[in-house]
Amino acid sequence: MMKIALITGASSGLGREFARQIPKLYQNLDEIWVVARRAERLNELEMELKVPVRIFDGDLNQDYIYKKLGIALGKSQANVRMLVNAAGYGKIGTFCEYGWKEETGMVDLNCRSLTRMTALCLPYMHCGSRIVNLSSAAAFGPQPGFAVYAATKSYVYSLSMALGRELKGSGIYVTAVCPGPVDTEFFDHTGKEVASVKKKFRADAKDVVRKALIDSARGKKTSVYGLSMKAAQVASKVVPDSVIVAVMEKIAE
Ligand SMILES: NC(=O)C1=CN([C@@H]2O[C@H](COP(=O)(O)OP(=O)(O)OC[C@H]3O[C@@H](n4cnc5c(N)ncnc54)[C@H](OP(=O)(O)O)[C@@H]3O)[C@@H](O)[C@H]2O)C=CC1
């Protein structure tokens, strides 16, 4: 059986950082499989990494990429040691500013494709395998002006928690990674300027990923980087939603 890690969204930001750090922590991997649309970026990553890389360039909102992956998983009798679902995007702005295509596009990539990828890989996962899902601190409460994005991340958080519970006993652990703002290309695609407070306090992708991998190795259900985001997580459990919405609206101004 071929031991692999499969990473979506590996052409930039957090996904690419996972591809860089995973081989340092898991030295017995035969290959790393990377998924994203920009093939040239994935080629650069392949040149950079010492472990063999298999490139799946394609759009996760289309069927063909899952078919290609499904065939490859079966043919190589893959043992998926780690699945990182990092592909995702978010548009800043009110619900009515964007058409349905953009709103449902976020749902399709952030929720649907993550769910489909997880379903595709699970039969190839065994005791000790890890699923790392990129949720966000946005999962901790509704965000006016980032409504659909925050809702998709709540979905990822909820799914990760429940799936982790269902898999209890199988030795497969699921970790929802919930960072605050991280310095990646994510904010080049948000359509609008991000709130200044989010700009000021961006975490480094390297640190977020390092912590996520340690938390995943320890079988933790969530990985929350930084004191302020940990405080936000705790606050979300005790502060009423109406207050959270009002605070998030203020932050977005
Ligand atoms: N940056 C941040 O502040 C935070 C980010 N997150 C989450 O982390 C994850 C990674 O984000 P981040 O690294 O910051 O953002 P980036 O924009 O740097 O990376 C996004 C990745 O998703 C891939 N992607 C986008 N659309 C598709 C598609 N249709 N099919 C296949 N791949 C696609 C991109 O590759 P390509 O364009 O080549 O297809 C890219 O590799 C996301 O889920 C995001 O929501 C969570 C909290 C904070």
Ligand SMILES: CC(=O)[C@H](N)C(=O)O
């Ligand atoms: C993009 C993110 O997910 C981040 N947590 C934010 O709310 O800015």
